[in-house]
Amino acid sequence: MTGLAPLVVILGPTASGKSALGIELAKKFNGEVLVCDSTQIYKHFDVGTGKIPQHEQQGIAHHLVDLIDPQEIFTAGEYRRRAETVLADLRQRGKLPIVTAGTGLYLRALLLGLADTPERSETIRARLRASSEKHGPTHLHRVLARLDPQSAARINSADEQKTIRAIEMRILAGKTVDELFAAGRDPLPGFRPVKIGLSPPRELLYTRIHQRIDAMMQAGWIAEVAELVQQGIPPEAKPFQFIGYSDWREYLVGKISKDEARNRIQQSTRRFAKRQLTWFRREPDVHWLEGFGESPESFSAAIEIINSHNC
């Protein structure tokens, strides 16, 4: 029991109000925010990724934001490492860490850890992709079936991305996925997570998502994209895969109308929110709240949950 410091986690789909709740709780409990979001990692992609502007942070420090340049690649493992550094620092300063999590995989990497597996290798991936191009879409899956039948059975043959990763692990480590995973993960030491989930009614969430997109547009999202394009950041850069960025890019060159871009963005955001919900539903020990993070009810409910875990 001793030595285990509390770690508040606020999780939920986009637009559910995680950030707002995080800030309020940080104010109340002398905390700081650790953003757990794979998109806010990137510098210069601000409006569309929902970063909280400085002037809205109310003096609460936000960590794990703006870590890398647009052309770089980030990973869940790297997130875990950086988060641990931040956590150690907060602990030293007696601050309550509050994690606002929208990216399920990163949260899992933080809390449960990852198995000791090889990191991604761009060379191997490029080679595999080339070979897939040459031999057809299911070729890699057949290769995997030979190298690692178990994971081949688990991975759908259409899922090239996961197939490649499995082959990559097999090549680099000389072991199958199951063999690698058998060693177990490395859970976050020294902390006791208190998880609060935000799950507002679906209809309301979708409405809120639409409103948020409009607000982002008003906050200069399109201009932001124009600026990024102008700086010469190529369309293949990872953050251009984030919702909206390529749509606005197409809008800017006149390929689609503003309305069309907006519609597409609404659609993919809704789908994204669903996927987040699917992921988080499996997260164990979550105290689910039915409202948005901004609501006073959520705030007081969250306080009660945290207090009951005697933080």
Place this chain on the structure above:
RNA sequence: GGACGGGUGGGUGAGUGGCUAAAACCAGCAGACUGUAAAUCUGCCGCUCCUUGCGGGCUACGGAGGUUCGAAUCCUCCCCCGUCCA
């Protein structure tokens, strides 16, 4: 008033006598996911019953009738919509 074209499941839309509860796409729902994760991938999607099976029943292609062993598909009348001619 006349001439064409058309009315299909939540939407768009294919289907011109059986293999059609009806393609495809969208929307929606559910799920998987241990280093790209706002990514990537999968399933369901008229209602209903169970012994959950390439199972049974019911309802469905504007409406009403008809032809046929069998109709979204053919015929008749009616109602709507679009374009054109008066």
